[in-house]
Amino acid sequence: MQHGGDLTTAMTLHGGTRGDWLDLSTGINPHAFPLPDLPAEAWTALPAEGARSRLIDTARRAYRLPDGIGLVAAPGTQALIQWLPHLAPAGDVAVVGPTYGEHALSWRRVGAKVHMIGDLTAIPECVRHVVVVNPNNPDGRWTDPVDLAEAARLVDARGGWLVIDESFLDLRPEATAAGLCRDAPVVVLRSFGKFFGLAGVRLGFAVAPPVIAGLIAAALGPWAVAGPALAIGAAALGDERWAETMRERLATEAAALDAVLAETDFAPAGGTDLYRLVRHPEARRMHEGLAAARIWVRRFDWDETLLRFGLPPEAAGLDRLAAAVRALAAEPAHGAVQGTMTGSPACSVTSASTP
């Protein structure tokens, strides 16, 4: 599996123990929301309806959802990505990419043709559904709200769904496209674990018109979300002050990361305040060199000149990164590799990236 966030690969290839590594391979906030005290029943009893509805009410406020729009909690946004192609009407799909690779994989699993497109202006006539990640992972690109609304109208006319993956939108919550769910078959995905730094909890949400939300809830079935996740989710999503402070902190730390990367030949290529994407003519060599220094960052099969850096958990980590990057920059350069980040032509079957 070519995901970030698992040091197993790093340790297999380059040795060392978990504690030796500085893991910058994910976009998960390194400053986790402090765990609340959990009542014993959160572990022992089947997750209670009261706890579920408390989480949903809190999430509705945090996600600024107007009445009349459905909200369903799931054991991780990934669980929703797995279910959606099974629940949507049969049909092919356009995925705006390169992006998080699991969307294309899950549609392909139900036999849908997946068309990778560069942006929402390039939706082929042959597709019924559209998937866009906003802001996009890994380049942080924002899709124009006007284009989202137009895509919603288009899939509606075709009897399809527009899936908007807002897994990294907590950094700018006012930008949510959830309002589109009022009038069109739009499913907005929200992730809990990334912004709150609690990816192990497994909690995500689907915002959708009530009929689609009902389909998703029926597919997930009863007790889909664990008792601890219900309690932790409600505590974290209800703490607007923590979120405000964290947004400022992440912006500051992302700027400090920029400063370190700018000291060498890394050219900014996008990102969010939870990760930065940079381009380097010798990205492969830099990746190898960082790994030799036990620093694990993300590289991409589909573009050998890109690297993605998550935020170091503390200042010492940033210093360690800075020292490693400077040492690598001082080494003699090898032959450079060219690369670009583009989607695939419309209406042809393409292999999705798995970033």
Add this chain to the structure above:
Amino acid sequence: MQHGGDLTTAMTLHGGTRGDWLDLSTGINPHAFPLPDLPAEAWTALPAEGARSRLIDTARRAYRLPDGIGLVAAPGTQALIQWLPHLAPAGDVAVVGPTYGEHALSWRRVGAKVHMIGDLTAIPECVRHVVVVNPNNPDGRWTDPVDLAEAARLVDARGGWLVIDESFLDLRPEATAAGLCRDAPVVVLRSFGKFFGLAGVRLGFAVAPPVIAGLIAAALGPWAVAGPALAIGAAALGDERWAETMRERLATEAAALDAVLAETDFAPAGGTDLYRLVRHPEARRMHEGLAAARIWVRRFDWDETLLRFGLPPEAAGLDRLAAAVRALAAEPAHGAVQGTMTGSPACSVTSASTP
């Protein structure tokens, strides 16, 4: 939802706060496995491959799985029940019942006709798949291993699957039918939360031939099980001494529950050491009377003379139950209701019970 384990209904109908109630409505062990210390990464990081494989290795030993049989972990057995009908070849299904109602519901959701049958000797010719819960919930009935093997051969010949739900089998682990997965399309479901008393953790397993296990794993996708669930599951399933002691304790406590119920007109109607099913001509009145005393037990839409009692968490709870039952027995009886527990005729579409 007509499930046990949620006092919301009890409190809505009869008042009281959660702490007032003695909840005997589930078959969940009231003596939970003690939670191990959880490393911070269990919460903060994406569930790591190493933690997942440790859980799987431990579960393979606990479930006595020979090599060559697949094992997949899921966020609860219910999550597997939700997925199976989407993954199996299209076709109708026979469910041995009355039983846990979610099996029939999930097959109906994909458009399959569900035939409720009384036992495995009554499999209609028109079905492709068969579901049996062993031991059965709520009556604890055991299916003959010879009948299971014969059903496995039968569905294999029809290109179908045999689903054996062993959610309550931990009380007699040597009775598992997992060996059938070697030679036939059999999916055995195991539940973690019931025997270990940790239903809020959400952890369950599918044992299946490698090809089917691969389908299930692909449907669940990456990071399906939460970090804490991986760690807790490995600790609990690896503690054979705790399991042995607990089996003896549950047998003793179930016998004590029998003694209390035998003092009045409750006639034994089956069960396991995690719950007892009893028949009473005035079961409705007993249920109401127990609820008035803030004791919540399980009744069934499909047979008004049956009640299911879970184990009280401590001796004081059993004493409280005994006092309530004696007081109710001393009240004048009302008109008795007749009822039987049977399946529905083969090859007709029937409404499943939701016990």
